[in-house]
Amino acid sequence: MVELQAATPSRVERFSLLDGLRFAAALAVVAYHYLAFPEPGLGAPVSSVGPEVFRFAKYGAFGVDLFFVISGFVILMSGLGRSAGAFVASRISRLYPAYWLGVLSTAVVVAVAAPGHPVDLRQVLVNLTMLHPAFGVGDVDPVYWTLWIELHFYVIVGVLLLFKPAPSVLLAFALAWPVVAALAQLTGSDLLATTLIAPHAPLFAAGMAVFCIYRYGSNSIAWLVLAFDTAFAVAASTPNIGASIARNTDSSMSSTAETVMGLACVGVVVLVTLTPLSRVSGRWLTTLGALTYPLYLLHQNIGVLMIHAMEPVEGRWAATGVTTVLLCGVAYVVSRYVERPVGRALRRRLEGDLGALAGATRRRSRRAA
Structure with a gap:
């Protein structure tokens, strides 16, 4: 593969429209749950009381796929050049403060407003780790399933960055990862397929390929990798969302619609990062982007009870x-008074502790040598 040379970014690494896109993805998921998903607590489904609204709202489920493409771009951008300790600290401090509040808030609201809902103390405590799927413990809120997928991706990127990969290695990884994951799934290697998040790997990989084009420059190899990952996502990833919509709403979705939505998920990320739109700035877009994660965490169970x-x-x-x-x-x-202050404090503490641990390990190794 052609060795790409690192280029100095010509744009500030803050994409206002990407922040806005994250918020739009969150609103799309909210619309799906409120206006298309047949929530038991909401009585008659929207498909019967507002079929025209339902017809469009059901496509909001593809907001999840859009999140995964954006993560592929953003996580690689935020991780490159950092130490392993700094990367781990940044991800923990980003994910957990709002999540802890979301788990506890949802558990309390559900216990008070819907006492018949099966949420117990053990479930809440294990959910606080975000590792509860590994122990077979159910989600306090159904949206948490995507966080388990994101955690897998963070681990994958963290391991990759340990090797300080060259640009060509990043592209090779973005090309090979979905293939290996799909082969593991096809051959029944369940542990490997789960570790490599086989159904969603092409979406993350497509985001990584977009980042490589942004950071290292446009070239035929990078665009071919992006085209491959996008085609793979359309063939293997977006049909999962279509099947989920059909299963949950009893509304079929054509393969053409799935293909268009898959292409759109990658295409809009390309537009806001690789075209002149990347230079659009606006503090209000950044503010909207900051709302994305807490809104996503809090909207389903709590929101349904509020609507009811x-x-x-x-x-x-x-x-x-x-x-x-x-x-x-x-x-x-939550973003302003929990995520920012608690996240910053947690990140500083983790970076200091992880740095001290790494220093102690190096000193012990030198003494042993």
Whole structure:
């Protein structure tokens, strides 16, 4: 493979439109859960009370695939050039503060507002680790399944970055990873397929390929890798979302629609990072991006209970709109007063402790030698 040379980025590594895209993906998932997913607590499904709304809202499930493509770009961008300790500290401090609050808040709200809901103390405590799927413990909120996938990706990237990969190695990895993962799945190697997140690998890999083009420059090899990953995602990843929509909403989706949505998930990331749109700036877009994670964490179980409580008075549509706006406000509070201060403090502490641990390990190794 052609050896690519690292280029000095010509743009500031803050993509305002990418932040806005993250928020749009979160709103799409919110719309899917409120306006397409047949939540038991919401009575008649939207497919019967508002079929025209349902027809569009069901596509919001593809917001998850868009999240994965964005993660492929952003996590590689944030990890390159950092030590292993700094990368681990940044990911833990980014994921856990809002997540801990989300788990506890959801558990309390569900216990008070829906006491028949099967959430127990053991489930809550194990959920706080974010590793609960490994122990066969159910999610306190159904949206947590994607965090388990993201954790796998962080580990994969962390291991990759330990080797300080050259640009060509990053591209080779983005090309080979989905293939190896798919082969593991096809051959029944369940542990390897799960570790390599086989159904979603092409989406993350496509985001990584987009980042390589941004960071190291446009060339035929990088674009071919991106084209391969995108085609692989359309063939192997997006059909999973289509099948999930059909399973959950009893509404079939054509392969053409799945293909268009898969191409769009990659295409919009390319547009906001590799075209003049990457230079668009706006603090309001950055603010919206900051709402994404807490809104995603809090919206499903809590939001459904809020809509259920308001619907007899406000009606379904008004209750849905008010709930979405209120949860966006809560997400802003969580972002500003939990994620930022707690995340910064946790990151400094972890970086210091991990640095001290690494230093002690090196000193012990020198003495042993």
